[in-house]
Amino acid sequence: MKRLENGKIDGIKLAYIGGGSRQWARNIMSDLILEDKIGGEVRLYDIDKESAEKNAIIGNMYNSVAGAKTKWNYKAVETLKEALAGVDFVIISITPGTIEKEMYSDVHTPESYGIYQAVGDTVGPGGYMRALRTIPMYVEFANAIKEYSPNAWVINYTNPMTLCVRTLYKVFPEIKAFGCCHEVFGTQELLMKALNDELGLEVTDRTEIKVNVTGINHFTWLDEAYYKDIDLLPIYRKFADKHYEKGIIEEKDKGDPYKNAHRVKFDLFRRYGLVAAAGDRHLIEFVPQWYLREKSDQEKWTYWLTKVYTRVAKLRKKNKEGEDIISGKEELVISPSGEEGVQQIKSILGLRTMITNVNLPNNGQISWLPKGAVVETNATFKSGSVKPVQTSEVPLNLQNLIIQHSLNQESIIEAFFKKDRQGIINIFANEPMIRRLSLDESKELFEKMAEKTKTYLPDWLL
Amino acid sequence: MKRLENGKIDGIKLAYIGGGSRQWARNIMSDLILEDKIGGEVRLYDIDKESAEKNAIIGNMYNSVAGAKTKWNYKAVETLKEALAGVDFVIISITPGTIEKEMYSDVHTPESYGIYQAVGDTVGPGGYMRALRTIPMYVEFANAIKEYSPNAWVINYTNPMTLCVRTLYKVFPEIKAFGCCHEVFGTQELLMKALNDELGLEVTDRTEIKVNVTGINHFTWLDEAYYKDIDLLPIYRKFADKHYEKGIIEEKDKGDPYKNAHRVKFDLFRRYGLVAAAGDRHLIEFVPQWYLREKSDQEKWTYWLTKVYTRVAKLRKKNKEGEDIISGKEELVISPSGEEGVQQIKSILGLRTMITNVNLPNNGQISWLPKGAVVETNATFKSGSVKPVQTSEVPLNLQNLIIQHSLNQESIIEAFFKKDRQGIINIFANEPMIRRLSLDESKELFEKMAEKTKTYLPDWLL
């Protein structure tokens, strides 16, 4: 039981589910190799076994790369059972279905109904269709964890975040799972920029910007933000006013769907008084069609819709990189990801203490959202323990924007586990992005999209 | 203190606020004169003093009309204080602003933005603008009741029902107020028709149809309906299927905005499994634009938009009737109203016991709506006591339709009492009927409508 030796904990067992794309996997490999206080083994499981094997090769290459501070033994495994048996931690980061086909449909099928999506993987027609094919996969993961590693801590990175984590808890309520997302980090950076610009400081570490987080993934809000003893909300107000018209974006980033000028964030702040804490392209999908009624609204609000073909290209590039690293064409370098997963692992092992935002079932930390729904708030990470932090109430007119999504997410779970197809059609009909359609149209859209993702759907849904 | 004598309670003091229009006032006069177990005095207060005086004349005429079973002494008073001092019951039934001007604007101003309203007095742009001018009036009533008759029972008939009752409790939390609406009664009649048609019965009393009511005013739902030991839900299902295409409406009623073919109700039942219990024209206003996106949707779903000029005509006719009754041109007859106010008064006096649906602050009777929000459920009426009945949960996808409105209503109260103009503009922007507009448009609409009702609005709102 005691593994601690000279301040280092060795022999940690970690399962990594998915990540075949090598993008996310290399992130965590870099982060792991930089931590001298922990070491052990990583089991890689992917439905694309070849990908897992390639990842194992790269993972083991990290042990001898310049700057490596510890050692991790990577191996690809063939079954969930092999991956999970007796592990301390499980990381799940999968692509549900393919990007080329299913995700393509998620994003682009609704366009023929005049519905444009900035991302399409969280809510809206794309988000819910993605959820419907992902839930069965997470049912399988939850059952396997329950059987093979019931005491493991489980970290989810897959979208739709809320529904992935919710499914894990629905199937195995005692699971110790949480979900991590970096969207809030970007907003901390924006606040840091406001601070530096307005007060002439040169703060460079976004974790110095202390925030209270409340809401749901990709639609999170900050009701407090401080740097040391400096309240950042009045500073952000000035900053938002100053940049309201033009936004903040570098010339080179214009047109990049992963960038935006924060104008949606500024507008929401001026209207609601709290800081919306996700990329504009996510926020857009949660509110009425204020910022995306016509396709041309993207220019008006200075952001760009993500097209799926750019994702495909990005993925291919990453895979190519992987090949080149294995063959020696490209040098393997450690590049810290900016994600917090490895720090959270260290915290749970008692090697540090953190307060950061994660996704957990609502046990009362947000009094005005349904109990059990997965929400995103601060949590304390310390030895053996992850606990959500209580949030303050937000104005009722803002609650009303958020709760609609939370109830839709809970409804999807309720309907899915009851095999209630009509219930799911009802959710579509009342979904903020879809509900401007007629009843017939929303049903038709559901059916078209279901057809295109049918490989992954249960029979009763077709 | 003891007023009971030979089974009759005399000396009851009742204040009637509003009702100058004579329509609602004559309803209750008829109901009162038919109850032999109660009698006393009625004080009539209206900002249109002349109307109150005419009502007093008519009220006293009822005492000698054929079929009169008791005696009530009516008098018009000049102040709220005179009306309220020491009364047992207060009935409030006012027209906030005028129909010709303010209500006209409520209903028709939004049409230039493509927003059609079937009623326009509950939610939507019309309902909320009406609320904004009504709340200050109810603040005044609540304060007066607190001062002059804190122990009185208060019955509200004014729309927007929810926000009128909510304002009373916000200002004077110990008030004993509830709100009455007959929309559920119409649905009981429809269920009675289904029962009679399907089983060949001849039930004629809608109170024999026992229902559980849950939701908010004009968007109430039934999760149980019985006649004796017969479960009416399977019967209603057959009935709804049979009449789904054509609806149920008599030829002569076609085109009458106060009638409808129940097709919206049938559609909601088939989709949600619970019985929507209000007139179609109300239901339409609470859901996304499923049934009223284009003006032509009224034909498609077989209902007719209420035009305000029809209301004006109706009101004039009623007033003319009043004149004629006073002058003797028209005979005064007792016509029972079908409302339950007088029966509720009798119940509170201990002369009978009732279970019926009313509007009360949520004290837990609907677990999934905000505490304190005014909701409509069954309540028990007995000696000295009105208590809400616990409801069962409804499916989450239905909760989501309802809670948006309840939170908007709570938001209006929060914003109004904080004098938060931006908050009110935010509510408009996210209101189900308005939110298809752009942010600029919804703000512009708010301001146009505010201008047209400005006589009754507080300064900070203009």
Add this chain to the structure above:
Amino acid sequence: MKRLENGKIDGIKLAYIGGGSRQWARNIMSDLILEDKIGGEVRLYDIDKESAEKNAIIGNMYNSVAGAKTKWNYKAVETLKEALAGVDFVIISITPGTIEKEMYSDVHTPESYGIYQAVGDTVGPGGYMRALRTIPMYVEFANAIKEYSPNAWVINYTNPMTLCVRTLYKVFPEIKAFGCCHEVFGTQELLMKALNDELGLEVTDRTEIKVNVTGINHFTWLDEAYYKDIDLLPIYRKFADKHYEKGIIEEKDKGDPYKNAHRVKFDLFRRYGLVAAAGDRHLIEFVPQWYLREKSDQEKWTYWLTKVYTRVAKLRKKNKEGEDIISGKEELVISPSGEEGVQQIKSILGLRTMITNVNLPNNGQISWLPKGAVVETNATFKSGSVKPVQTSEVPLNLQNLIIQHSLNQESIIEAFFKKDRQGIINIFANEPMIRRLSLDESKELFEKMAEKTKTYLPDWLL
């Protein structure tokens, strides 16, 4: 499905579990034979088959007794399955264990530790030991109902009421069960006496006294009481003050353990301002040893401890009566029980409407008691529906007296279903009647009592 014919519902199927003692069974037989609108069959099941058979004989004799208004066909059955298959209603009224042995121990074993119990079947050492042997029986009933008659309405009369009903819901959460107790009725009679004495009225029907009920079985409280428009609380205050010293009891009733002088009730009213609504001998068991620290306190507060031998004698007399009726030595007469079970059945069948107090899981009707715990409040009884009525809050110092028991009851369920013997010993140690013992003593008492009732306990408890 439709059984209603000329206003009468025939063909009702009713299962009666227990009642072998004939006391409770004859109550309901009398009540059933007096209702002309209902008829059908009653299946009698008792572990003492002979008793059930004798009851069947008597039950069928009722059909030809003078005053019989309908017909019920009684038959004794051998299994729970035969009793339950397809019935509309189930009545459970059993004696868990024997009075001579197990109940004797419940009441008298604790006396050697200085703990006297006035009743010993609800809380305290006797109540909880009785619960521990009753829960397994109710697990069996709940499972059988789930299997053979899941849609039946289940009425429980057995004590400990709260834990019997709680077990049914724990095992089969969808069960439609409620528990009935007549203790509140006695308090309505006392209020009626106060009304008649103070105002010179001659009210004779206790159901005319309208009350709001809140609390848990045998420790229920009234926060409102009215007759017609007369508030009874000020009247009861005068009455309680007047009779505080001597109480109210007829000379002939002195010494009768089933009677009392209401002095405990008066004292609680003067201290808490609400009417305690159960017999004094029950109330005594729920509060600290205020009224029963020494055996002599019974004289001081004018009540008498129930001795188990009086119960045995009473039972034998009832059984003898039964024999004599069958043999014709004694005439069978209809004697209405004063219980409300049959009226509740009629209400559920839609033949009347009632508001009365029953025991149901807390779904929010008492906001300050745990969700799911069984509580006693008013409920509405109408066609196909039993729903609890929302209660108002009671003062915190009174909540504190009640919640301790509710949490102990919930703890017993939690510990029992987890097979947590230490948990049960902990509950004993903190039970209001037991907690003046040392830890060793309370454990010893538990073990002595468990030994004496071991025939009915699961192994892990011994």
Add this chain to the structure above:
Amino acid sequence: MKRLENGKIDGIKLAYIGGGSRQWARNIMSDLILEDKIGGEVRLYDIDKESAEKNAIIGNMYNSVAGAKTKWNYKAVETLKEALAGVDFVIISITPGTIEKEMYSDVHTPESYGIYQAVGDTVGPGGYMRALRTIPMYVEFANAIKEYSPNAWVINYTNPMTLCVRTLYKVFPEIKAFGCCHEVFGTQELLMKALNDELGLEVTDRTEIKVNVTGINHFTWLDEAYYKDIDLLPIYRKFADKHYEKGIIEEKDKGDPYKNAHRVKFDLFRRYGLVAAAGDRHLIEFVPQWYLREKSDQEKWTYWLTKVYTRVAKLRKKNKEGEDIISGKEELVISPSGEEGVQQIKSILGLRTMITNVNLPNNGQISWLPKGAVVETNATFKSGSVKPVQTSEVPLNLQNLIIQHSLNQESIIEAFFKKDRQGIINIFANEPMIRRLSLDESKELFEKMAEKTKTYLPDWLL
């Protein structure tokens, strides 16, 4: 607004209310002088002006003591207004009434009724009588803070902790107050000892023992305890079993009322499975008389009742020390207090981050205790923010021990602010330590104690 310069925040304004005794004041002076990143002024206010002035002298002496790392300017002020106007932080640490007279009565008056108290300042007759005289003082503080420094952070050290903090929030709900207590720290030290003993480690910093805290002040419980990745609960179980009979105490500490052998803690752990986290002498006062029925129980369970004369002696010694330091007879040395107040101040200023246990109103962090009641749980301390951490549920039989006190505390507040003397007598009658008395005795005890502390009580209480 920006005070941060080179990583140091200067110009902090701090008000210290009370502390005239010099014991607590010197604690914080030592802690402040050791922090090089903060500096500013401290205003000392005490009803004993002379004491405050002496403290100011000592405080300023610290600036030139060996090891001083910063500078604080101390001054004594005459009014609350002077103390509070515009400060950043307020520390309250008063002695309500005198130790010689009022506290003497708190502890020793109940002894004539057979009620012995181990401390007498939290619950029980002593705790509640102390509360009744302290609440009016805290009403004054809360009103003054509301007027003069509404944005200040307020740290309370006075007992009864729960009721002091509760009164602040009752009077000024927007106050930013929390209460600090070191009892949990002692339990962390005990867990550290268990860890070191069982695993042969040499951990010396109790903050390395990470715990989850839940409950109310002086009756807090730990449901998780870790050192790094080592779960301490199984280790503590062995440790508790091993030392159960003899406890753990050094020979020299025997008889010292501020020490104990942890046997009560061990017993509670074996029975409830969670770690009780306060000194035994506090725990004893919260449970039934399990550990203190007779005076002799202190020997049996190896702890010693605090006698008030030892407190008086201790106080005199401290005061003498103060005199000697001022006169130069005794050298002033910096002695870190082990309290966390100064670290919490630093955290709120953004100079570090902490997770520690404090007392805050229940906003949902303990789902099973009343909303608004003051509870003790972990909280996050970071820039401008103190937020409670969500706790897990504890077993129902343990909840039942705790909730009784929480409801009594809420009841005291309810009754006090309603001026409900009978309510307070009711609370006494049902208080766990008092309720074994008869009703007459508990009332008599209340009145005797009220008489002895009457200088500080409002008239309506006498």
